[in-house]
Amino acid sequence: MKRKFIMLSLLISGTPGNHIDVFLAPFIDDLQLLFDIGVETYDAYAQEQFKLRVVVLWTINDYPALGTLSGCPYSGFQGCVVCGQETHCIRLPKSKKQSYAGHRRFLPYDHLFRRQKKAFNGQQEFSPSPEPMNGEETAKVLVRQFDSTLYDFVHVEKNMGESLTGTVLNVPGKTKDGYKARLDLVHYGLKPELHPKIEGNNTTLPAAGCTLTKEEKDKFCETLYNLRVPQGKEIILDELDKLQEELCVTSCLLEKHFPPSFFDVMIHLTVHLTREVKLCGPIFFRWMYPFERFMKVIKGRVRNKNRPEGCIAEGNVAEETIEIFSEFLKKMDTVGIPPGNHNTCGIQIGVDSSSITDGTPLSAAKLVEVSAEPFRKAHFFVLQHTSEVLPYIKRHMYFLQHQHPTKRKAQLEQEHSNTFGHWLRKEVERELGGCRESITETMRWISHGPNKNIIKYDVYAINGYTIRTKACEGKVYQNSGVSVVATDTHISKEVVTYAKNTYYGVLQEIWVLDYHFKRIPIFMCDWVDNRNGVKRDKLGNTLVELKRLGHKGDPFILAS
Secondary structure (H helix, E strand, O other): OOHHHOOOOOOOOOOOHHHHHHHHHHHHHHHHHHHHOOEEEEEOOOOEEEEEOOOOOOOOOOHHHHHHHHOOOOOHHHOOOOOHHHOOOEEEOOOOEEEOOOHHHHOOOOOHHHHOOOOOOOOOOOOOOOOOOOHHHHHHHOOOOOOOOOOOHHHHHHHHHHHHHHHHOOOOOOOOOOHHHHHHHHHHOOOHHHOOEEEOOEEEOOOOOOOOOHHHHHHHHHHHHOOOEOOOOOOOHHHHHHHHHHHHHHHHHHHHHOOHHHOOHHHHHHHHHHHHHHHHOOHHHOOOHHHHHHHHHHHHOOOOOOOHHHHHHHHHHHHHHHHHHHOOOOOOOOOOOOOOOOOOOOOOOOOOOOOEOOOEEOOOOEEEEOOHHHHHHHHHHHHHOOHHHHHHHHHHHHHHHHHOOOOOHHHHHHHHHHHHHHHHHHHHHHHHHHOHHHOOHHHHHHHHOOOOEEEEEOEEEEOOEEEEOHHHOOOOEOOOEEEEEEEEEEEEOOEEEEEEEEEEEEEEEEEEEEOOOOEEEEEEEEEEOOOOOEEEOOOOOEEEOOOOEEOOOOOEEEOO
């Protein structure tokens, strides 16, 4: 979206406060007209009239503005716009704030946490999770005629991050585990081991489960500094229900170790994130990051603080004028649209990426000549995963068994790996001399082998993911981790068994093999030894030790 279209200014004299709906009333009337009746509009392309209708899918605003705009309560005992009247909220008399704990309601009915008392509020929880209101129910309770019950993820992320880090690091003014929070525990008779201890004129607060020592704080900050997260991950609908359960369990674990004052409405709203994704798709389409960044652009145009409105208006006029002229110059970047982060052309040294079978390269291409052994392994890997080559694999194995009848299965497999590429090329050439029509174009080129010069990339996009090599990782994103489910072949005393295993590794290089008629991308990875480098913790999470490498004889996987 161009920057000039990102925001429509509404000039209001004075400060409307909670009565901004008065200024929006004409806008609401127009939307109602466009939705119910529509207006006759001329289509210049089709050269015909049609009836234009409009619908508002959602609005983008922070949480207090959501309540002001729609008329839903956003604080107090009904502070959750999704739970509504079934919001679980208690008043903390000492901290003088509301606490929105009670996330055990969102767990499965037979979950272990529902029966625990001491770790939570001293009672078992068997209440069902609240059902969100439908459209008719929402229309009955709304004060105003504008329904917008989607909250902004940006402020949920910001406020929860500040509360969590402030409490864990015990930052003055940011922590939610202070003296008043402990007095609330005394008031409700919860967790007596955390009650303040008064000894004469001194009052001490016992260490809670969320309290960190100085060494633990250093490790925590170092972990955050070195953290790398995936980029460009696609949404898998089948995994949203599992993610929702993990969110609820995480909220309950926080209730075990954090005081009730920690759970403000922003902490509670996280349990509804997957619901929003199911309703409206990816969150980045409706979060406030672009608007918050654009506010910085607007503030940067102010040169005279006595006349900020005039400075902003003059800056907008100047930007629109420059943009109009830039549209007539081919090599000038359009104002308001940031340049792309990826080099998608890949033609710096004459390499065409249009014939690549899977994915799209996002960095410049490099032509490299590799040594014979990894080149042979890469070619053999492609042959193994080409359906038209499978009959030749069986023929070659049959040939080796008759040529070396005394060799074991493992030795025959190794011989097959070393000699199959050369044997296939000779076999196809022999068949071409007899009947050319029986050999497909794919077999002609793929048996000949790829070009000796390998095309390498650092960044690649495929299957909704942006993949980077280990050497090309940034300071924020980590996209070099790969996993693959493969069928293993185990040979022991002439007995061959097959089993499926999941392998984890790190992407080192992205190769594209040029077979003349098409280019096939493959990933060269360092694989972790499954015996010593992969294990599961008590919570069922898979822990991978990337320094314990194995399976060095088979480093390649297909990019797809």
